[in-house]
Amino acid sequence: MYPKVYVYLERIQENAKFLKSLCDDSGVEMVGVTKVVCGEPTIARALKESGIEILGDSRIQNIKKMRNSGIKGPFMLLRIPMISELDDVANYVDYTLVSDLEITKRLGNVSSKFNKRSKVIYMIDVGDLREGVWFEKAVSEISNAMTIEGIDIVGIGTNLGCFGGVIPDKTNMGRLVKIKEELQRETGRSLKIISGGNTAALPLIEKGSLPKGINQFRLGEAIICGTDATNNRNVPGTRQDTIILEAEIVELKEKPSVPFGNIGYDAFGRKPTFEDKGNRMKGILAVGEQDVDPTCMHPLDDDIEILHASSDHTIVDLTESKVRYKVGDKIRFRLGYSSVLRAFTSPYVEKVIL
Known part of the structure; x- marks a missing residue:
C-alpha cells in the first residue's frame, strides 16, 4: 500500500548515540522523546538499546502502548495531564510534567489512592508562553506544591521554541538555575533535575554556554529527524535520511x-x-x-x-x-x-x- 514511510532504525540509533554522547559530556541526561512517531514500540526499543534510559511522550496512550509491548521505561509524560487521565498517569508514568496546582493536588490524591507516589517536574514559563507557572511567581507556587501529599517534586523544567519560537539562551535558562537555588533555600528541599530544554537548546551545549545546573534535555526531533526547526538548521553530526x-x-x-x-x-x-x-x-x-x-x-x-x-x-x-x-x-x-x-x-x- 502507498504511501509508505521507511524507517531506518540504525540511522536513528546513530543519531541517538551521537546526541547522548554530546549530552553526557556536558553532564546532561537525555530523555528520548517518541511522540513524533506515536510511541512506535520498535523505535522506542531502538532508543533504549542506544543507551537512553528515560523515554518521553505527550500521550498517555503511547506510553501505555510501549509498556504493553514490554518496554519497561521509565516513562515521562510530557504534556500536562488532563484530570480525566490521572488514573492512568499514576499507574503508567514514572515522571510527570505539571504546571497547575489543582491538577497537581488531584494527581497526589489519585496516587495516594493507589498507594503510590508520583514523581513530578514542575514546569516554569521563562518566556515562550506555553505551559508553566510564570517565572516571577514560580517560587511561591512550587513551594506550595511541595506540601501536596502523594507526589514528590523531583525537579523543575521549561519548554522553549514550540509556541512562541523563543530561542533558549543563557538568560532564560539561567532563570531556572536561580529559581532552583531559591526554592532550595526557602524550602530546604533538594531538587535533582532541571529539565531545561528540547532540541532547540542543543546550540548551548555545542557552544559550551549551557548554564551550570541544567542537567536534563528532552530530545525527539534531533534524534528522529536530525533537524532543529526552531533554529532552522540540521543538527551537526546527525543524519536527516532517517x-x-x-x-x-x-x-x-x-x-x-x-x-x-x-x-x-x-x-x-x-x-x-x-x-x-x-x-x-x-x-x-x-x-x-x-x-x-x-x-x-x-x-x-x-x-x-x-x-x-x-x-x-x-x-x-x-x-x-x-x-x-x-x-x-x-x-x-x-x-x-x-x-x-x-x-x-x-x-x-x-x-x-x-
Missing part, C-alpha cells in the same frame, strides 16, 4: 503553470500564488495534507519541485527532472518533523521498519 516517504504518481500531464479563472482560497483557507513558467510537466501524487506536511517534504530527486497540496493530493513539477517518470512510479522524499508527525498519525500511510 525516515523516507514513498508516494505514487496517479496522474502525469503537461499543464499551464498558472490556473485559469479568478483565484480565491484553497481548501485550507490559503490563497495560493503562482509564477508563470509556461506549460510544465506536472505529476499528482496520492498523498496529501491529511498524511504529510508538504512544506516539510524534500524530494530525493533534487530537480523536482513541490507546487502545492490538498487533502489527498500533492502536485509536483517534474519538468526539470532527468528521470522520465510515468504513472505508477514512486517518488521518494526525506521528511521533516511535521511531516513525520502527520505520517505516523495517519492510518493511510504504511510504516515499514528497516
Whole structure:
C-alpha cells in the first residue's frame, strides 16, 4: 500500500548515540522523546538499546502502548495531564510534567489512592508562553506544591521554541538555575533535575554556554529527524535520511503553470500564488495534507519541485527532472518533523521498519 514511510532504525540509533554522547559530556541526561512517531514500540526499543534510559511522550496512550509491548521505561509524560487521565498517569508514568496546582493536588490524591507516589517536574514559563507557572511567581507556587501529599517534586523544567519560537539562551535558562537555588533555600528541599530544554537548546551545549545546573534535555526531533526547526538548521553530526516517504504518481500531464479563472482560497483557507513558467510537466501524487506536511517534504530527486497540496493530493513539477517518470512510479522524499508527525498519525500511510 502507498504511501509508505521507511524507517531506518540504525540511522536513528546513530543519531541517538551521537546526541547522548554530546549530552553526557556536558553532564546532561537525555530523555528520548517518541511522540513524533506515536510511541512506535520498535523505535522506542531502538532508543533504549542506544543507551537512553528515560523515554518521553505527550500521550498517555503511547506510553501505555510501549509498556504493553514490554518496554519497561521509565516513562515521562510530557504534556500536562488532563484530570480525566490521572488514573492512568499514576499507574503508567514514572515522571510527570505539571504546571497547575489543582491538577497537581488531584494527581497526589489519585496516587495516594493507589498507594503510590508520583514523581513530578514542575514546569516554569521563562518566556515562550506555553505551559508553566510564570517565572516571577514560580517560587511561591512550587513551594506550595511541595506540601501536596502523594507526589514528590523531583525537579523543575521549561519548554522553549514550540509556541512562541523563543530561542533558549543563557538568560532564560539561567532563570531556572536561580529559581532552583531559591526554592532550595526557602524550602530546604533538594531538587535533582532541571529539565531545561528540547532540541532547540542543543546550540548551548555545542557552544559550551549551557548554564551550570541544567542537567536534563528532552530530545525527539534531533534524534528522529536530525533537524532543529526552531533554529532552522540540521543538527551537526546527525543524519536527516532517517525516515523516507514513498508516494505514487496517479496522474502525469503537461499543464499551464498558472490556473485559469479568478483565484480565491484553497481548501485550507490559503490563497495560493503562482509564477508563470509556461506549460510544465506536472505529476499528482496520492498523498496529501491529511498524511504529510508538504512544506516539510524534500524530494530525493533534487530537480523536482513541490507546487502545492490538498487533502489527498500533492502536485509536483517534474519538468526539470532527468528521470522520465510515468504513472505508477514512486517518488521518494526525506521528511521533516511535521511531516513525520502527520505520517505516523495517519492510518493511510504504511510504516515499514528497516
